[in-house]
Every structure is written in structure tokens, then in C-alpha cells.
Amino acid sequence: MKPFTIHRGKTAGIDRANIDTDQIIPKQFLKRIERTGFGQFLFYDWRYLSDGTPNPEFELNRPENEGATILVADENFGCGSSREHAPWALQDYGFRVIIAPSFADIFYNNCLKNGLLPIRLDKEDVRYLLRQSERADYELTVSLEEQRVFDDEGFSRPFDIDPYRKQLLLKGWDEIDLTFVYEAHIAAYERRHCPRP
Amino acid sequence: MKPKTIIDKIWENHVVYREEGKPDLLYIDLHLVHEVTSPQAFEGLRQKGRKVRRPDLTFATMDHNVPTVNRFVITDEVARNQIAALERNCREFGIPLADLHSEEQGIVHVIGPELGLTQPGKTIVCGDSHTSTHGAFGALAFGIGTSEVEHVLATQTLWQHKPKTLQICINGRLGKGVTAKDVILAIIGRYGVGVGTGYIIEFTGEAIRRMSMEERMTICNMSIEAGARAGLISPDETTFAYLRGRKYAPKGEEFDKAVERWRALASDEGAKYDKTIEIDASTIAPMVTWGTNPAMSTSVDGVVPHPEQFESKTEQNAVRRALEYMGLRPGTPITDIPVQHVFIGSCTNSRLSDLRAAASIVKGKKVAPGVRALVVPGSQQVKKQAEAEGLAQIFIDAGFEWRDSGCSACLGMNPDIIPEGEHCASTSNRNFEGRQGKGARTHLVSPVMAAAAAIYGHFVDVRQLEAEPVC
Incomplete structure (x- = not known):
């Protein structure tokens, strides 16, 4: 996993609640057996018109959102299916951070496993960021070390993250390698509860 | 302890x-x-x-x-x-x-x-x-x-x-x-x-x-x-x-x-x-979703809501968007919504008892003209049992398609897709935009409600159906 320490980038807002993983990456693109190349299909049904041309109405297609790396959305972002293709697509498109008042559980975990940082902020702060995101020149800085989101205009908010996940993200560690450190515990558990046939 | x-x-x-x-x-x-x-x-x-x-x-x-x-x-x-x-x-x-x-x-x-x-x-x-x-x-x-x-x-x-x-x-x-x-x-x-x-x-x-x-x-x-x-x-x-x-x-x-x-x-x-949340079972009626997430639902005797009924701006916008996607007007009685597709299947409702319940509504009747109805058993074992006890024949006689097992039209990752703009009474679990196919309009319901919708071509209150059987 690519480490995440500090990131500064442009924001893009999608002012909708309950954005589900079927929207983030529609099912017809889940048949690939690679982890890469999903960015082109991100928000496919919203992003493109039936004739395949970009839908000018869709937020990410607006000129002011070009090159954005921080996505801001309303509550319960990533609800629905467990498909990890959703964070893969967001990341492949160029996003490093997602900010919302709340996230669906599986999606939140999936992001952390891929170095895509999901940040929960209060609803009012998210409203503020959604408004700011309408500007083409608005940028945010996200420091994972300090657990803080701030801009150059005085906005600065702390955010919570599980200390264990934070450590993994900062170092970009492979979690499976870490778990192997506990091999003796796993083997002991198996002897007691779940012997091999 | x-x-x-x-x-x-x-x-x-x-x-x-x-x-x-x-x-x-x-x-x-x-x-x-x-x-x-x-x-x-x-x-x-x-x-x-x-x-x-x-x-x-x-x-x-x-x-x-x-x-x-x-x-x-x-x-x-x-x-x-x-x-x-x-x-x-x-x-x-x-x-x-x-x-x-x-x-x-x-x-x-x-x-x-x-x-x-x-x-x-x-x-x-x-x-x-x-x-x-x-x-x-x-x-x-x-x-x-x-x-x-x-x-x-x-x-x-x-x-x-x-x-x-x-x-x-x-x-x-x-x-x-x-x-x-x-x-x-x-x-x-x-x-x-x-x-x-x-x-x-x-x-x-x-x-x-x-x-x-x-x-x-x-x-x-x-x-x-x-x-x-x-x-x-x-x-x-x-x-x-x-x-x-x-x-x-x-x-x-x-x-x-x-x-x-x-x-x-x-x-x-x-x-x-x-x-802890407590609910009185007797207050629950047969449900139909009218929107694009599973919370956007009402009882079958209800109507499509008006966006203004919802408190927050975010909710109102979401409802407006959902109604536009679903092609529904506020105030429309649920039982007036026409259905072109019926899907009985998915990990939510494709087990033998689901098929038995649906078949009990379908038996001796015909799928309404203009409705395409699909029964997809949840497993090959369910399929075999349903065939052995005559359920499959009831569905086939009524004009349903009887299929092999799989996720099918629940998520349209296979050839079973609902066409754009058409309404589907579905026993699956998600009514998200595009879930059953781009532009497909999903209504989540129980197997008996789906079966009844197939026969009548629109939603029907299955409670009344039992009281006075029609046709």
C-alpha cells in the first residue's frame, strides 16, 4: 500500500447523500480480474450520457473540478455492496481523500486498505467544504500525522481515525505481513478451537 | 455472571x-x-x-x-x-x-x-x-x-x-x-x-x-x-x-x-x-419501495410522497431526484404503478418457502399482458425441489420464465437486465439507480407482492387478494 502522510489538493464536491457503490462503480465493470484501470469507469452512469459523451451536468465534469484529488460528499457515502472496486476506481481516478459526515462501514474499511483516506467531519463543516468546492482555486491540506484538515483561509478541523489504521497508512505497511507476526497466537487458537482435519 | x-x-x-x-x-x-x-x-x-x-x-x-x-x-x-x-x-x-x-x-x-x-x-x-x-x-x-x-x-x-x-x-x-x-x-x-x-x-x-x-x-x-x-x-x-x-x-x-x-x-x-428499538408487528403492512434506496418505501395502500413532506433540504433533493429517476408523480397511489417486469429471486427471497408463497398467488392464473416475469431459484437444490413439488409448473403455466440459479436480475451482472425506464417488482434487496440495469426502475417487495404484481400488471394489496380472490 502507498503510504499516506500529508496531502494538499483541489476539492470537488458532490452534494448528495447515500452515494452507493453501484453509482461509484456500476456492476458491468466488476468483471475485470485486475485491481487497476477502474478510474475510467468511476461514476459511469452519472458521468457519461447515453451516447458516451461526458455529461456536463455531473459535478466531476465541471471545469472547476478538473484535477481534484479530494472528494467531498454528504452522509452515508459508499453504502451498498462490499465491492472494493469502488475505492480502486476513486483512487485510480486521482482521489486521495474522501470527506463526508459519515461512511458506510465496509466502504470505509476498504478505503483504508488501499491508502485512500476517508475523513468524517461534522455536517456543517462538510456543507462549508461543499460550498468552497464550487470554486476552481480552492485547496485543502490533509495531514494524517496531525489528524487535521485545513485550508489557507482559516478553516482547520481535527478528525478521528483508529490509531492502528493510522499507523498502517502512515507506513504503507502490508497488513498480512503484520498479522504473520502473530502466527503463534493463531496456531494456538487453532489447536484449541479449530484443529486441522 | x-x-x-x-x-x-x-x-x-x-x-x-x-x-x-x-x-x-x-x-x-x-x-x-x-x-x-x-x-x-x-x-x-x-x-x-x-x-x-x-x-x-x-x-x-x-x-x-x-x-x-x-x-x-x-x-x-x-x-x-x-x-x-x-x-x-x-x-x-x-x-x-x-x-x-x-x-x-x-x-x-x-x-x-x-x-x-x-x-x-x-x-x-x-x-x-x-x-x-x-x-x-x-x-x-x-x-x-x-x-x-x-x-x-x-x-x-x-x-x-x-x-x-x-x-x-x-x-x-x-x-x-x-x-x-x-x-x-x-x-x-x-x-x-x-x-x-x-x-x-x-x-x-x-x-x-x-x-x-x-x-x-x-x-x-x-x-x-x-x-x-x-x-x-x-x-x-x-x-x-x-x-x-x-x-x-x-x-x-x-x-x-x-x-x-x-x-x-x-x-x-x-x-x-x-x-434498543421496539416495533409492534401489527403496525406493519405489505411494503413497496418508490425511490432509489431501500428506506424510500411505503405500505401498499399508501401513495408516492411529495418531496415537501421531508424535513431537510438534502432529503427533499434526494426524493426529487429519486422520483424523477423512477418516473413517479407525488400522490400517485402505489397500486396505480404499472409493472412491466417481475423478478422473484436473489439472496433475499429465492428459497423454497419464497417460491411456495409466490406460487400460491400465481396458481391457476396468468401473467398480465405486457409483463415479463422471471423466477430464479436461489440454488440448484431449490430448483430441483421446486420442480419436484410442482411449483415450477405452476409458474410456467402462468407464463413465468423458470430459470437456473444465480444472482440474476438482482444486480444485472449477467444477461438478466431490466430495460431503461421500465418498472420492476423485485424481491431483491437494492433499488439503487441502475442496479438492475441502466435506468431500470426497481420496486422492492415480498415474493407474494411480486407474484400478485405479475398477475395484475400493477401493485396489488395481497391482503385484499386473500379476502376476495379476483379472476
């Missing part, structure tokens, strides 16, 4: 390692695998030269991509590759696989219970959000992403923080024509798609106790649509009776010993939950 919930008990039984400031390392008893969320995980193992730690605790099948007619002729090359990849991966890593030729093949959440792999007290995971289904047996079952699939394959464990506990108690008895599907839709409709976020739900109460295992599976299946990590039900005699004699369930004396252990798992009297 302090009374404990079943959630506390299962959790404590599975902690491999615990340390302050870290999630618990939990042991996983059963890992179910399907073709869509596993290829990248197996590839990850290969790249690092890792093995599958416990192939004997892993079980695979293919369900999402498989065609439900001419199942061996997969014309979509990418889908075919994904299915071939699962076959290759299972062979290479020694994982048992119920493939398309197997009599045991079916939707992963239908075959786990059917084969007796799903048992009380187990921790069960699968790269699929509807893994919560298995909670019906008093198992702690939840969906995971592909990275976690890889982690479980390699280590048979997961690092997990213990979620909070939410008790949803359904008191009293359900009225006629009201099913488990209506209960879970009513819960989500009243409390929202986020009510379970951060929680594991335990469903309790008389209405739940009176339910069959298949009804309980429907309830737990959609816990994820309420945002919950998992949903479960304490095991009881109904659970044990279902499991007795199943292929992978303990046999003979071992079964009796297992039942003693399982019995002790049930939540203790007086156990504390972080939150």
Missing part, C-alpha cells in the same frame, strides 16, 4: 489476540468465496508466494456472473474469464468449489445454510455485503472487501473493532399477507438506511421467534441495507431443526452436543444493548 448478548459471546470466543490500542484479531470459522470479489485477492497471494491457510474452512461457488438460461454458454468474455479464474484459483489453492456442473451450486448465501456450512456461533465472512444473511443462524457474519478476502485467505483472521449492539425487537404477530421482507423494509423505512451504521443488530421478539429459518434469513440479509455491520438472531429449536441432517452439519451424537453448545449462545435474559 453478567448477562451477555450472543454478540458478546461469539466475539469473545473468537479473539485470537488482544492488545490495548489495537482492534482484536478475530478467528474466522468459515470463508465463502465467489467469482467477483476474489480474483484480485488470489492474485495478491500469488505475487507474494502466500498460501491459503485453511482451504478446509473456505468454500467457493460462482453466482454473480452466471447466466440463468444456457448457463454453460457464457457469451460475455470478461465474465467467462472471471469464472474461469475462480476455477483455476480453487484448483491451485485447494479450495472446495461448487461449480456450474455441481448440484450444490447456487447463490453463496443460499447454499451456505442449505449445505449446513452455516452454523450458530461461527464467524463467517464473504466478499459480499449480504453475508449478513447467515446471521439468521446465530452466526456473526459480515461482508468484507477484497483486501480482507486476501487477509482471511492468508491468515484465517481479521483485525476488527467490536461494533456497538442494537436490539430490534418485533413484538406481537404479523398480519396476514405480511412477510419477513415487509418487516425489514418497514424497519429501514421508519429508521433510515443509516440506523445500523456502527452496530451489529440482534433481531428479537415474538414475530422473529415465530419465523422460519428462511424468513429469518430475509431479515438478516437486509441488515446491511440498514447500514449494520451484521444482523443476527439467537438460535432456537427452529434453527436446530433446520440444520439437522444437512451435509456439513455435525452428525449423530456430535449434533446433539453441538445443539447444547448452540443453545448456550442465545442472548441471556437481561443482557444490555447499546440501543
Whole structure:
């Protein structure tokens, strides 16, 4: 996993609640057996018109959102299916951070496993960021070390993250390698509860 | 001793390692695998030269991509590759696989219970959000992403923080024509798609106790649509009776010993939950969704709501957007909504009892002109049983298409897709935009409601149908 320490980038807002993983990456693109190349299909049904041309109405297609790396959305972002293709697509498109008042559980975990940082902020702060995101020149800085989101205009908010996940993200560690450190515990558990046939 | 919930008990039984400031390392008893969320995980193992730690605790099948007619002729090359990849991966890593030729093949959440792999007290995971289904047996079952699939394959464990506990108690008895599907839709409709976020739900109460295992599976299946990590039900005699004699369930004396252990798992009297919701079963009516998430629903005797009825601007906008997508006008009675497609199937409602219930409505009648109706059994075993007891013929005689098992039109990853702009009465679990096909308009309902919609070409209140049978 690519480490995440500090990131500064442009924001893009999608002012909708309950954005589900079927929207983030529609099912017809889940048949690939690679982890890469999903960015082109991100928000496919919203992003493109039936004739395949970009839908000018869709937020990410607006000129002011070009090159954005921080996505801001309303509550319960990533609800629905467990498909990890959703964070893969967001990341492949160029996003490093997602900010919302709340996230669906599986999606939140999936992001952390891929170095895509999901940040929960209060609803009012998210409203503020959604408004700011309408500007083409608005940028945010996200420091994972300090657990803080701030801009150059005085906005600065702390955010919570599980200390264990934070450590993994900062170092970009492979979690499976870490778990192997506990091999003796796993083997002991198996002897007691779940012997091999 | 302090009374404990079943959630506390299962959790404590599975902690491999615990340390302050870290999630618990939990042991996983059963890992179910399907073709869509596993290829990248197996590839990850290969790249690092890792093995599958416990192939004997892993079980695979293919369900999402498989065609439900001419199942061996997969014309979509990418889908075919994904299915071939699962076959290759299972062979290479020694994982048992119920493939398309197997009599045991079916939707992963239908075959786990059917084969007796799903048992009380187990921790069960699968790269699929509807893994919560298995909670019906008093198992702690939840969906995971592909990275976690890889982690479980390699280590048979997961690092997990213990979620909070939410008790949803359904008191009293359900009225006629009201099913488990209506209960879970009513819960989500009243409390929202986020009510379970951060929680594991335990469903309790008389209405739940009176339910069959298949009804309980429907309830737990959609816990994820309420945002919950998992949903479960304490095991009881109904659970044990279902499991007795199943292929992978303990046999003979071992079964009796297992039942003693399982019995002790049930939540203790007086156990504390972080939150409790109580619902009177008699207030629940047959439900129909009118919008684009499972909370956007009303009872069949209701009308499509007006956006202004909702409090926040965000909600109003979401409702406006949903109504536009669904092509519905506020104030329209639900029973006036015409239906062009009917889908009876999915991990929510494709089991034998679902098909029996639907067939009882369909028997001796015909599918309305202009309606295309599909019955997709949840597994090849369900299909065989339904054929043996004459259900298949009832559907076929009425003009339904009778298919092989698979996820089918629940998510349209296979040829079963609902066309743009058309309404589908569906027994599945998600009515998201584009879920059943780009522009498809999904209405989530119970199997009896779907069957009735197929016969009449629009939604009908199944309670009245029983009172005065029409035609």
C-alpha cells in the first residue's frame, strides 16, 4: 500500500447523500480480474450520457473540478455492496481523500486498505467544504500525522481515525505481513478451537 | 455472571489476540468465496508466494456472473474469464468449489445454510455485503472487501473493532399477507438506511421467534441495507431443526452436543444493548419501495410522497431526484404503478418457502399482458425441489420464465437486465439507480407482492387478494 502522510489538493464536491457503490462503480465493470484501470469507469452512469459523451451536468465534469484529488460528499457515502472496486476506481481516478459526515462501514474499511483516506467531519463543516468546492482555486491540506484538515483561509478541523489504521497508512505497511507476526497466537487458537482435519 | 448478548459471546470466543490500542484479531470459522470479489485477492497471494491457510474452512461457488438460461454458454468474455479464474484459483489453492456442473451450486448465501456450512456461533465472512444473511443462524457474519478476502485467505483472521449492539425487537404477530421482507423494509423505512451504521443488530421478539429459518434469513440479509455491520438472531429449536441432517452439519451424537453448545449462545435474559428499538408487528403492512434506496418505501395502500413532506433540504433533493429517476408523480397511489417486469429471486427471497408463497398467488392464473416475469431459484437444490413439488409448473403455466440459479436480475451482472425506464417488482434487496440495469426502475417487495404484481400488471394489496380472490 502507498503510504499516506500529508496531502494538499483541489476539492470537488458532490452534494448528495447515500452515494452507493453501484453509482461509484456500476456492476458491468466488476468483471475485470485486475485491481487497476477502474478510474475510467468511476461514476459511469452519472458521468457519461447515453451516447458516451461526458455529461456536463455531473459535478466531476465541471471545469472547476478538473484535477481534484479530494472528494467531498454528504452522509452515508459508499453504502451498498462490499465491492472494493469502488475505492480502486476513486483512487485510480486521482482521489486521495474522501470527506463526508459519515461512511458506510465496509466502504470505509476498504478505503483504508488501499491508502485512500476517508475523513468524517461534522455536517456543517462538510456543507462549508461543499460550498468552497464550487470554486476552481480552492485547496485543502490533509495531514494524517496531525489528524487535521485545513485550508489557507482559516478553516482547520481535527478528525478521528483508529490509531492502528493510522499507523498502517502512515507506513504503507502490508497488513498480512503484520498479522504473520502473530502466527503463534493463531496456531494456538487453532489447536484449541479449530484443529486441522 | 453478567448477562451477555450472543454478540458478546461469539466475539469473545473468537479473539485470537488482544492488545490495548489495537482492534482484536478475530478467528474466522468459515470463508465463502465467489467469482467477483476474489480474483484480485488470489492474485495478491500469488505475487507474494502466500498460501491459503485453511482451504478446509473456505468454500467457493460462482453466482454473480452466471447466466440463468444456457448457463454453460457464457457469451460475455470478461465474465467467462472471471469464472474461469475462480476455477483455476480453487484448483491451485485447494479450495472446495461448487461449480456450474455441481448440484450444490447456487447463490453463496443460499447454499451456505442449505449445505449446513452455516452454523450458530461461527464467524463467517464473504466478499459480499449480504453475508449478513447467515446471521439468521446465530452466526456473526459480515461482508468484507477484497483486501480482507486476501487477509482471511492468508491468515484465517481479521483485525476488527467490536461494533456497538442494537436490539430490534418485533413484538406481537404479523398480519396476514405480511412477510419477513415487509418487516425489514418497514424497519429501514421508519429508521433510515443509516440506523445500523456502527452496530451489529440482534433481531428479537415474538414475530422473529415465530419465523422460519428462511424468513429469518430475509431479515438478516437486509441488515446491511440498514447500514449494520451484521444482523443476527439467537438460535432456537427452529434453527436446530433446520440444520439437522444437512451435509456439513455435525452428525449423530456430535449434533446433539453441538445443539447444547448452540443453545448456550442465545442472548441471556437481561443482557444490555447499546440501543434498543421496539416495533409492534401489527403496525406493519405489505411494503413497496418508490425511490432509489431501500428506506424510500411505503405500505401498499399508501401513495408516492411529495418531496415537501421531508424535513431537510438534502432529503427533499434526494426524493426529487429519486422520483424523477423512477418516473413517479407525488400522490400517485402505489397500486396505480404499472409493472412491466417481475423478478422473484436473489439472496433475499429465492428459497423454497419464497417460491411456495409466490406460487400460491400465481396458481391457476396468468401473467398480465405486457409483463415479463422471471423466477430464479436461489440454488440448484431449490430448483430441483421446486420442480419436484410442482411449483415450477405452476409458474410456467402462468407464463413465468423458470430459470437456473444465480444472482440474476438482482444486480444485472449477467444477461438478466431490466430495460431503461421500465418498472420492476423485485424481491431483491437494492433499488439503487441502475442496479438492475441502466435506468431500470426497481420496486422492492415480498415474493407474494411480486407474484400478485405479475398477475395484475400493477401493485396489488395481497391482503385484499386473500379476502376476495379476483379472476
